[in-house]
Amino acid sequence: MKANPHPDVVRFMVGLVDGVDVASAGEMRRALGCGADPAHMSFAGPGKRDEELLAAVAAGVLVNVESARELPVLRQATVASGRTARVALRLNPDFELKGSGMRMGGGAKPFGVDVAQAPALLREMVLPAAPGAAGLHFEGFHLYAGSQSLQADALLEAQRLSLEWAERLAQQTGQPVTHLNLGGGLGIPYFPGDRHLDLNALGQGMQALVQRAAHSLPQATLALELGRYLVGEAGLYVARVVDRKVSGGQVFLVTDGGLHHHLAASGNFGQVIRKNYPVTVLPADPAAPLGELETSTVVGPLCTPLDLLADRMRLPRAEVGDWVVVFQSGAYGATASPQAFLGHPPPVEILV
Ligand SMILES: Cc1ncc(COP(=O)(O)O)c(C=O)c1O
Incomplete structure (x- = not known):
């Protein structure tokens, strides 16, 4: 349960x-x-x-x-x-x-x-x-x-x-x-x-x-x-890219989701050395082709360096409005995450 x-x-x-x-x-x-x-x-x-x-x-x-x-x-x-x-x-x-x-x-x-x-x-x-x-x-x-x-x-x-x-x-x-x-x-x-x-x-x-x-x-x-x-393995976690910025030569995709929805994917639920969950990016327009691969770091909106969904991963290039998808997310997701932290909206969970 x-x-x-x-x-x-x-x-x-x-x-x-x-x-x-x-x-x-x-x-x-x-x-x-x-x-x-x-x-x-x-x-x-x-x-x-x-x-x-x-x-x-x-x-x-x-x-x-x-x-x-x-x-x-x-x-x-x-x-x-x-x-x-x-x-x-x-x-x-x-x-x-x-x-x-x-x-x-x-x-x-x-x-x-x-x-x-x-x-x-x-x-x-x-x-x-x-x-x-x-x-x-x-x-x-x-x-x-x-x-x-x-x-x-x-x-x-x-x-x-x-x-x-x-x-x-x-x-x-x-x-x-x-x-x-x-x-x-x-x-x-x-x-x-x-x-x-x-x-x-x-x-x-x-x-x-x-x-x-x-x-x-x-x-x-x-x-x-x-x-x-x-x-x-049945669960996907999806967040939207709300900003794309570069710092120190590194691309950051800032999403509307993060550790407050999915603590486990941020590496703070049972990992000793943080590793990336499997992640990909999808264009906002489902008919658009995937972008060129680039190295990017996906973070959430929380003011803590712990709010990390992907650390320097090779991902299709993403723009504001595109989607970040985290696989293997059907266990220890929303209910195992500090949803109230910083007052952002909770995730929506649906069975399809
Ligand atoms: C008593 C007990 N049963 C079952 C589980 C399920 O573990 P898992 O989802 O890692 O298979 C746990 C995990 O903490 C547990 O403590």
Whole structure:
């Protein structure tokens, strides 16, 4: 859901996926409004507020528990809503997804519960309800090691290690594991030299894992949560050139869009060393030919050097009124950008 929560996209995707993972009660309400089935929804994220946990329990959504603090709140929510809270333990794994753009596991992290703390929390989660108190319905585990990996072997290694942790911890619960969310992290190519993931290799490797899980955790449904992989390549971001100027011999195309619409393309959302997203230029007149190639820098209207959409790229020459198009923009676009900064108009998002 977090990759692209646009209602039209969510409605469309709900018919194609097996479930939806949400990161807030706001996303949860939207997903439910778009037809998602709460029986196949999970809610993950650090800092879930009490009222969000209550809303998730009342809706019948699985909560991925990330802190001991959540357990008493979930028990209270069970009493208040009359529905037993469905819970899984989100583990902060002791490994990282190699080659990942954004690491969400391994070492000190606010996500999930450290493996060293997991057994104690698990014991508490599966504790039978004390007289007059509410029990929780334990379903399994959630691990999320990282995002944006283009390496099938690294993804498989993370999934194998995740499964091993689930197997190890399952022995301590004394309860069947019916749900195992192995995370995701499948990346899409953004930058020169990036290659599409080798899905055949990933699929074959996963088949072996699925077979293994069928023996070790026979009641578990395995899940992957894919964000950008499902929607990222489908999106185009388009901005209009409002000025063309030269400084220090460098051509600047100033557009009416930028990091306030598309933080990720500006390089400020998970990139360590800034690289250009794939970008092109289209003439205002669709019948006009593309201009000669030249080196230009595309910026937005914000008074910060961070507002950069293309840094010294070879692009067709553009004039005022022409369009700048950024590919691979279907994930982490408008909702992942500081739209209110400097008071420029918001982007318009449409599903075509
Ligand atoms: C728990 C969880 N699931 C899924 C995702 C989706 O990641 P991506 O869109 O990079 O595949 C993220 C990304 O931060 C996440 O934290």
